Amino acid sequence: MRAYPRLANMNIAGSLIERSWLSLLLLIAGCALFASTLNASYADLGGAFSPVFFPRIILAGWIVLAIMSLFADILSTNRQGGEQWLTVAIISISLFAYIELMPVVGFFLSSTVFAIVVLLSTGQRKAIDIGLFAVLVPGTLLILFNHVLTMPLPVSPFVWWL
Amino acid sequence: MNKIFGSACVAMSLVCAVGALGTAYADEFPQRPINLVAPFNAGGGTDLLLRGFAPHFAAALDGDAYVSNMAGGSGTVGAAALAQQKPDGYQLGYWSITVSTIQPQIKDVPYDVDSWTPICSVAASPTLLFVNADSPFTSMDDVVAAVNEEPGKYLFGSSGPGAMTHLTTVAAFEGLGIMDKMKHLPFQGSGPALQAMAAGTIQFFGDTEILMTKGDFRPLMVFNDTRLESFPDVPTAAEAGIEAPLDELYLWGGLFAPAGLDAAVAEKLSSACETAVNSEGFQEFAAKTNTVIDFKNAGEFETFFRAQYEANAMIIDAAGL
Amino acid sequence: MLGSLPEALSILFSLQGISVLLLGTTLGIVMGALPGIGSTVAVAMILPFTLTMEQAPAIMLLIAIYAGSVYGGSVSAILINTPGTPQSAATCLDGYPMAQRGEAGKALGWSTVASVCGGLASALLLIFAAPQLAAFALNFGPIETFSLVLLGLTCIVSVSEGSLVKGLLAGMLGLFLSTVGGDPITGEARFTFGYFPLISGFNLLAVVIGVFALSEVLTRVSQKIDSTRALVTFSGIVLPRLSEWKGRVGNLIKSVAIGCGIGVLPGTGAATAAFISYAEAKRSSPRASEFGKGEPDGLVASEAANNAVTGGALIPTMALGIPGDAVTAVMLATLTLHGVSPGVRLMTDNPVLIAAIFTGFLIINLLLLPLGMLVSKIAAPLLRMRESFMLAAIAILCVIGVYFVRGNPFDLLIMVCAGIVGFLLRRQGFPMPPLVIGMVLGPTLEISLRQGLIITDGSFAAFFTGHPIALFLIVAAAGMLSLPLIRFLRARRLKSA
Numbered sequence: 001m002r003a004y005p006r007l008a009n010m011n012i013a014g015s016l017i018e019r020s021w022l023s024l025l026l027l028i029a030g031c032a033l034f035a036s037t038l039n040a041s042y043a044d045l046g047g048a049f050s051p052v053f054f055p056r057i058i059l060a061g062w063i064v065l066a067i068m069s070l071f072a073d074i075l076s077t078n079r080q081g082g083e084q085w086l087t088v089a090i091i092s093i094s095l096f097a098y099i100e101l102m103p104v105v106g107f108f109l110s111s112t113v114f115a116i117v118v119l120l121s122t123g124q125r126k127a128i129d130i131g132l133f134a135v136l137v138p139g140t141l142l143i144l145f146n147h148v149l150t151m152p153l154p155v156s157p158f159v160w161w162l
Numbered sequence: 163m164n165k166i167f168g169s170a171c172v173a174m175s176l177v178c179a180v181g182a183l184g185t186a187y188a189d190e191f192p193q194r195p196i197n198l199v200a201p202f203n204a205g206g207g208t209d210l211l212l213r214g215f216a217p218h219f220a221a222a223l224d225g226d227a228y229v230s231n232m233a234g235g236s237g238t239v240g241a242a243a244l245a246q247q248k249p250d251g252y253q254l255g256y257w258s259i260t261v262s263t264i265q266p267q268i269k270d271v272p273y274d275v276d277s278w279t280p281i282c283s284v285a286a287s288p289t290l291l292f293v294n295a296d297s298p299f300t301s302m303d304d305v306v307a308a309v310n311e312e313p314g315k316y317l318f319g320s321s322g323p324g325a326m327t328h329l330t331t332v333a334a335f336e337g338l339g340i341m342d343k344m345k346h347l348p349f350q351g352s353g354p355a356l357q358a359m360a361a362g363t364i365q366f367f368g369d370t371e372i373l374m375t376k377g378d379f380r381p382l383m384v385f386n387d388t389r390l391e392s393f394p395d396v397p398t399a400a401e402a403g404i405e406a407p408l409d410e411l412y413l414w415g416g417l418f419a420p421a422g423l424d425a426a427v428a429e430k431l432s433s434a435c436e437t438a439v440n441s442e443g444f445q446e447f448a449a450k451t452n453t454v455i456d457f458k459n460a461g462e463f464e465t466f467f468r469a470q471y472e473a474n475a476m477i478i479d480a481a482g483l
Numbered sequence: 484m485l486g487s488l489p490e491a492l493s494i495l496f497s498l499q500g501i502s503v504l505l506l507g508t509t510l511g512i513v514m515g516a517l518p519g520i521g522s523t524v525a526v527a528m529i530l531p532f533t534l535t536m537e538q539a540p541a542i543m544l545l546i547a548i549y550a551g552s553v554y555g556g557s558v559s560a561i562l563i564n565t566p567g568t569p570q571s572a573a574t575c576l577d578g579y580p581m582a583q584r585g586e587a588g589k590a591l592g593w594s595t596v597a598s599v600c601g602g603l604a605s606a607l608l609l610i611f612a613a614p615q616l617a618a619f620a621l622n623f624g625p626i627e628t629f630s631l632v633l634l635g636l637t638c639i640v641s642v643s644e645g646s647l648v649k650g651l652l653a654g655m656l657g658l659f660l661s662t663v664g665g666d667p668i669t670g671e672a673r674f675t676f677g678y679f680p681l682i683s684g685f686n687l688l689a690v691v692i693g694v695f696a697l698s699e700v701l702t703r704v705s706q707k708i709d710s711t712r713a714l715v716t717f718s719g720i721v722l723p724r725l726s727e728w729k730g731r732v733g734n735l736i737k738s739v740a741i742g743c744g745i746g747v748l749p750g751t752g753a754a755t756a757a758f759i760s761y762a763e764a765k766r767s768s769p770r771a772s773e774f775g776k777g778e779p780d781g782l783v784a785s786e787a788a789n790n791a792v793t794g795g796a797l798i799p800t801m802a803l804g805i806p807g808d809a810v811t812a813v814m815l816a817t818l819t820l821h822g823v824s825p826g827v828r829l830m831t832d833n834p835v836l837i838a839a840i841f842t843g844f845l846i847i848n849l850l851l852l853p854l855g856m857l858v859s860k861i862a863a864p865l866l867r868m869r870e871s872f873m874l875a876a877i878a879i880l881c882v883i884g885v886y887f888v889r890g891n892p893f894d895l896l897i898m899v900c901a902g903i904v905g906f907l908l909r910r911q912g913f914p915m916p917p918l919v920i921g922m923v924l925g926p927t928l929e930i931s932l933r934q935g936l937i938i939t940d941g942s943f944a945a946f947f948t949g950h951p952i953a954l955f956l957i958v959a960a961a962g963m964l965s966l967p968l969i970r971f972l973r974a975r976r977l978k979s980a
Binding site for chain 1: 524528646648649651652655656658659662666668669671673674676697700701704705706707869870871872874875876878879882883886887892895896898899902903906907908910911913929932933936937941
């Protein structure tokens, strides 16, 4: 019986953070960036000549709006949820891996791997479909750009044409 | 049989000596397409020149060459990326005076004068200082008198800080000692600056002849050692009273490979470059685009490049960059 | 110029002339529809092929590719929320929701008709008033440009779905992102914190593709994907019926006028035109509340305006010999390669060529309708992929597109980060169009403001004296900004009464 109010309090605190964490983060980022413009490493030429003249105006606006947005978040009652966070995380990480791998192993190989990961993580299970897609789509694009249009995408270190 | 013998030779020279390896590598070079990096967006002057040059260069090498663009940070992004590549001769960049000698001295970039094996220079055009055709100024003396009379009134434009157009105007007004009495207005590219010139927002601009002849402009002096054939009445900067080293400015560009390229490969690339520059097709291309060809081989270009690097430090200083 | 028309027409209606126009327009549409292969890349790609052609066909081919790719950019914006070029970003706002509703064919129908109208009107303007308009454009100095951009920024108010505060904050984020990199006046590196790749700044297209296309991919996978359904249902363009145009013609005309006007002016461009026109359509439309949910008016406004810019941008190019943007710079280079020296005397020295270019431009815009229908008919089966396959294909195409913008691997990293951050921002109720508007207008806003202050010796008050055009634009901007406030107050008074 006693646990109820505490649980409710935690829920309220939790959803408050859930609603306003991004505005809070933006407010902190805005303040940090503004502080960085006070750093003496920028040439102090005064007025419009100064490189931080314009960014400071923008950042000041940013900070004011972030405060207003924070209040709006606290007052709002919107709630969201039910996302497939695991899938989002897998695809986000594989995107980073994809663009990091592309210059190293070439466009074709990295795209093939990426396509397989995306298809598997979004619930495709037919091996033939996945295989065909993962080979045909990057393959067609590679032929189009590297060999027809001669606007080359990165190639693998093994053979120059793939 | 020959093939086996050939590969045996390669294998042996691999074991034998570094020099022999180099020669064998150079003999077989190129085995795959050569990438020519243009450090600016597709469609710009550098890109166009390189795309006109690539087929003739490929033919001279008896291989394949393609142009790829890698733009950003006034050309420094492309140059920085190439500087970190393996010096295998398959990755070359076409750098202008600003990318190779100006930017590394005004910005914190991960390359410098020692990052390159210069291959050859391809083009070099002198720059001119010019005004609107309806401008009251007909000589530099008029300009100096007017600026001294009303300091702070006149503006000179540029296509961006540290660009060739900026250096030209700085060399002119610093050379004449009136730099402090004028204001600099940078634009984003030559196009907007020339529009502002036609509109009268800025009074002076400096660029190559190709750009100047696009609008209704009047040249006041040329940063060349002699007067130009096309403008025999326009004095050189030295004649207008500007002392060395500010009196000569060329928008030059050439091919660079990352430092440490095998000398034999560099030699092969350099001579292919010479054949390409002198080819009928490229000469015709250059004539149509008003490109002033200026070939220097690997050795000459290296000396020239290092001398320019030193000389431009002075203009950079005057520009306050 | 009209005297040279017969000769120009005989060039255009030769076998070579017609085939160049047909092929160029088709290629342009296809390349524009591929994300990232924007107008500039398309034109630069085709340039080597024009070297062996004759003068008029060579330049015609480039103009056909240009006009075709601007139209093509709207196709991928509508079908898969991936703008091929920044100027198609405004098209996503209503085009994609319409496509999601299952009306993809209809959305493309509206955009096609609007594009053709915009292109045709700007072609006529080019033919009859190029020199006069070019002369007028010269009145636009830095101070006038600053005021125009300020007016453009007020669009943020009207595209802020949901929360105005969050919309404005997203706009500030966009403006700030545009300041990262080299300072346009001193050349100093700003906000790079010693990390070299940041020197090239945040590329606009990388961010646009990230926050529109990639964040949409993430939003899709965050919901449970139906693994059997197709993402879009599309089987070809459906043209709007004449009766559906009722009450929309005024919007079309106004949008075309905005596009032409902004195209003529230096330093703004098609993306600005599309957003300003979109905002104006929303302000004045009786269906304003439907905007952003798939309202044809929004689609018409952005497409008519960005296609009208194509003709407008050719005006300073042809009349003054000064390129308006990267694409027209390539065209001038092509003219030079073919022995025509561009410049103020271009139009008087080469009347036949100019007449051929202008009438050719008119014909290209007429061709957009049938060719657009043909291309989308052929491409339709490709779009019937199941959703997860489509999402994988979109992600791969995004990567290719951004890779080709300027070949900078760092741009890919920006795109992925923009995609993830965009997904989180959207989830927390921040609208993305204001961010894009901020990034589009940021560089011009900053440089024109600082140039203006250099000219006036640091006096902002001097912006208002002696610059009547600027004063007018700033007053208009203030009016646009106070509109929501006035509406709010009026609503309150009505309530209390």
